[in-house]
Amino acid sequence: MTSTKSPAVVPKDLLLPFVLITSLFALWGFANDITNPMVSAFKKVLELNNVQASWVQMAFYGGYFTMALPAAIFAKRYSYKKGILLGLALYAVGALLFYPAAAYEQFGFFLLALYILTFGLAFLETTANPYILSMGPQETATQRLNLAQAFNPIGALAGLYAAQNFILGSLQSDDLDANGNAIYDTLSATAKAGLRSADLMVIRNPYVILGLAVIGIFVLIAVVKMPENSESDTGESIGQALKRIFQKAKFREGVITQMFYVGAQIMCWTYIYQYAETLGINNRSAVPYAMTALGIFLIGRWVCTFLLRYVNSGKLMMYFALLAIVFTLGTIFIDGMIGLYSLVMISFCMSLMFPTIYGIALDGMGDDAKYGAAFLIMAIVGGAIMPTAQGMILDVGGSGYADTQILGVPEVNFSFVLPMMCFVVVGLYGYRSYRVYKD
Numbered sequence: 001m002t003s004t005k006s007p008a009v010v011p012k013d014l015l016l017p018f019v020l021i022t023s024l025f026a027l028w029g030f031a032n033d034i035t036n037p038m039v040s041a042f043k044k045v046l047e048l049n050n051v052q053a054s055w056v057q058m059a060f061y062g063g064y065f066t067m068a069l070p071a072a073i074f075a076k077r078y079s080y081k082k083g084i085l086l087g088l089a090l091y092a093v094g095a096l097l098f099y100p101a102a103a104y105e106q107f108g109f110f111l112l113a114l115y116i117l118t119f120g121l122a123f124l125e126t127t128a129n130p131y132i133l134s135m136g137p138q139e140t141a142t143q144r145l146n147l148a149q150a151f152n153p154i155g156a157l158a159g160l161y162a163a164q165n166f167i168l169g170s171l172q173s174d175d176l177d178a179n180g181n182a183i184y185d186t187l188s189a190t191a192k193a194g195l196r197s198a199d200l201m202v203i204r205n206p207y208v209i210l211g212l213a214v215i216g217i218f219v220l221i222a223v224v225k226m227p228e229n230s231e232s233d234t235g236e237s238i239g240q241a242l243k244r245i246f247q248k249a250k251f252r253e254g255v256i257t258q259m260f261y262v263g264a265q266i267m268c269w270t271y272i273y274q275y276a277e278t279l280g281i282n283n284r285s286a287v288p289y290a291m292t293a294l295g296i297f298l299i300g301r302w303v304c305t306f307l308l309r310y311v312n313s314g315k316l317m318m319y320f321a322l323l324a325i326v327f328t329l330g331t332i333f334i335d336g337m338i339g340l341y342s343l344v345m346i347s348f349c350m351s352l353m354f355p356t357i358y359g360i361a362l363d364g365m366g367d368d369a370k371y372g373a374a375f376l377i378m379a380i381v382g383g384a385i386m387p388t389a390q391g392m393i394l395d396v397g398g399s400g401y402a403d404t405q406i407l408g409v410p411e412v413n414f415s416f417v418l419p420m421m422c423f424v425v426v427g428l429y430g431y432r433s434y435r436v437y438k439d
Contacts, residue, residue, distance in 0.1 A: 254361025300351025
């Protein structure tokens with residue numbers, strides 16, 4: 001009788017490398033989600049408008065766009081391990097730069113630190129994602145990446161926990177008086193300057209500790225022997241490889257879709273604090289809702305890893321995109337806590353999207369996956385551009401979040417029309433991936 005046993009998601013002989021590389025997914029998840037609440041924190045501490053505060057995400061995700069292709073070239077020329085080590089080094093430098101940034105009290109310095117930090121994340125993601133795809137049979141590559149990506153929200157939850165307990169809970173600029181008004185706004189210039197200095201130190205400390213921890217991980221990976229796929233030097237130019245990969249429709253459209261997806265994810269996770277504030281929930285009290293969203297996201301990752309054994313990845317992603325559109329409509333048009341719950345539930349739908357887009361776009365690309373991965377990481381720039389666009393909507397009536405109404409709902413509600421449009425793009429890509437693409 002012929003065996004029909006499914007191939008292992010991760011072969012036993014590659015289990016240790018898989019675990020070590022998967023730990024990096026949690027590491028950049030931590031950086032992502034300790035940073036999301038900083039948009040609101042910097043807005044209050046440094047008295048910025050919504051567009052200026054969104055530059056936090058512009059710097060953070062702009063670093064991905066800048067460094068992803070150089071990271072792929074480096075990994076192609078040297079090795080996965082060296083790419084990972086360089087990424088960890090840049091990650092540590094960016095985090096440690098928060099120390100002088102707080103001393104100088106310059107918003108631009110903080111943005112520079114985040115920009116350099118994400119140079120490191122670009123190296124890690126560009127290297128780790130295709131590495132995971134290569135660690136086993138091609139048939140289980142998308143499942144394997146979904147499994148590894150499931151550890152990303154664990155790091156993200158830790159980042160949110162750190163933000164809540166070590167940053168947001170200690171910021172004096174977020175304190176309210178008995179009437180619910182911000183005390184910070186009533187202080188003299190001298191008192192405000194002292195409080196600003198103290199709050200910037202509060203923001204600084206977790207990043208500095210993070211930088212030191214990353215140095216420790218750098219040392220660990222440096223001393224561990226990691227396997228590397230052998231490659232022959234064909235003498236082919238980068239231009240030839242790029243021309244070949246961009247001839248594939250599912251790759252081209254995958255890059256575009258990834259940009260829209262990441263934009264949607266960052267908008268939903270960044271502006272949950274502003275949405276909650278219009279319901280009378282301050283930043284620290286809003287963190288549990290963000291953590292719940294991440295918890296649901298994590299559950300979704302595990303559920304989808306199971307479902308992908310039975311359902312076509314593109315079809316499943318299309319269904320999840322449609323469900324995300326429904327929850328986004330609830331976020332826009334349902335007032336009160338039900339709207340906030342709808343916003344939280346979008347995270348379940350998003351759980352499948354990043355690794356599935358990634359897996360579909362790189363399917364069958366072989367060694368070209370290193371360059372293809374770079375463009376899919378560059379697509380993370382959607383997380384820089386779209387939150388700024390959402391911030392522009394929030395500034396329509398003033399620097400508040402409900403200064404005016406658009407289509408009968410507060411501007412913060414209406415602003416979620418942007419992620420809804422992104423989910424339409426994701427749904428179309430899911431449909432095309434199982435009905436149209438043949439290569």
